[in-house]
Amino acid sequence: MNTLDNGPTDLGARLREARVAAGLSLRETARRIGVSPATLSAVETGKTGVSVPRLRRLATELGTTTQWLLDESRNPVTTQRPRGAVTETTRAWREFPPLDIDPVLTAAIESFVETGYHGATMRSIAHRAGMSVPGVYHHYRDKQDLLVRALDLTMDELHWRVGAARSEAATGRDRLIRTVEALALFHTHRRELAFIGASEMRSLDPADRQRIAHSRSMIQYLLDEDIDTALAEDNRATDQAKAAGRAIATMCTALPQWFRLDGPSTPEQIATAYADFALGLLGISR
Template sequence: MTEHAEPGEATRGTGRLVRRVRGAAGVSLRELARRIDVSPGTLSAIENGKTPLTVDRLDRIAAELGVSTVDILTARPASVVDTRTSDHTHSAARHTWRTFAPLPLDPTLEAAISTFVQTGYHGATMRIIAANAGMSVAGVYHHYPSKRDLLIAILDLAMTELHWRIPAARDDGADVIERFANMVEALALFHTHRPELAFIGASEMRSLDDPDRTRIAARRMDIQHMLDDQVAAGIRTGEFTTPYPHEATRAISTMCTSLPQWFRADGAVSEQQIAVEYAQFAIDVLRGHGSPVRQRPAPDQY
């Protein structure tokens, strides 16, 4: 494939999904282009698969159409309603947060993900990425001006997915225990179904510079704060009794984020099984003894 090759099927497919959901929302191409600050020609090129759709722009389009990114990527026109007030609040997401379809990646981004996993960010070059994508180096630079832009796109992709899955899992629970268990299950599922994204997210944040490092770190902390809020709610109701909720919640997060280091999809335990087990581990930790087995040492005893 050269820099003048036809757009990939993933790029064309994502554009078609944007056009379908926009049509269902009753928003004209010109009006949506105005809302997301691009020309009608640019939006038309996106919808026709001639211009790749970045994660940031997908987020913006979803927000302006009043849907989630998953609504666009799964082409759910029926979800174009005011989900903030409807009886069907997040109903589509409630049924899909456990489902992991292949991501609609353009060839360059797909090649960058596999290359970063194989060589690390600093060991990768645009020439290697281009070769893995079956493109010319000039073709890669046409879509992504730098290796840094590829890393940012990958990390934003991971954060965008977590930012709809975790709230959807939470909202699918009937009480504080089920809500928190669902959130842990969703976090574990992400780290087993998207191990390459998770691995890059855990290992390459150090390769970013500000302002992107601060921005993406803040998105990561948003996920942690969602977990913290549910644990705090469980403490208030007496469902969770650990004397160290802050540390317990971070231990639970780390437990999930470490899954790509050892979990294998072809192993004896499935992604769903390990996610359910981890959710139970988390609840057991938070329902710990009213007083610790050993008292925490004073700071000068460490």
């Protein structure tokens, strides 16, 4: 059986990009093609080759083509990027300029943080935004619409930042570091949005709650995948990996409850420390 060797650092990187874009974990992708997660991790990191039939199967499962995975764009072949491929690699995921949002949504976010979703009213939001109540209703259907928009804004930003952070790393350990840093930075720099995300999921209508919960699960999925890969690279047991993933995620999502920008530590210092905490929890050295 023909096996494609490595050149595979490029092949592995493209496999990983396609898999992340398809929203599949290392474990699930390995299950679909009939190999162990450790084997697929070795392919993605360029430590082993992959057979041609298995590469075709991977392309099918990931919604791309073997030509794209093999980077045959140098040849006159039409290539196709994977579905939903991340193009955020050039975006500065460590930078947090002011949010470009309208005054009504800004007022709603402030109100939800100050009084909670149920304590805020469309009248109080309109007053805070310096608008009439009918003017607010011209832009948003109701208070639920504002909450959904705030949480969608949160998840959109989290996904592109985590995706951009992970795309910079070649190993599971480094992806884990960057994922934790991206989460910590978001939950400190965007602590108002993060606070609403942590406290007001229960206030969503069922359909939006399910949709946004799924979006949050995808972030956890990526974190869990990076933990699995980092542990496999370090030849460590993975039996407590899922519990560690929940602990690390909760550590980050709890930041808005106590962090203040005028406190003794900067968001960047917190991000570095939390990445160290994550590695320490897993027994992996910096």
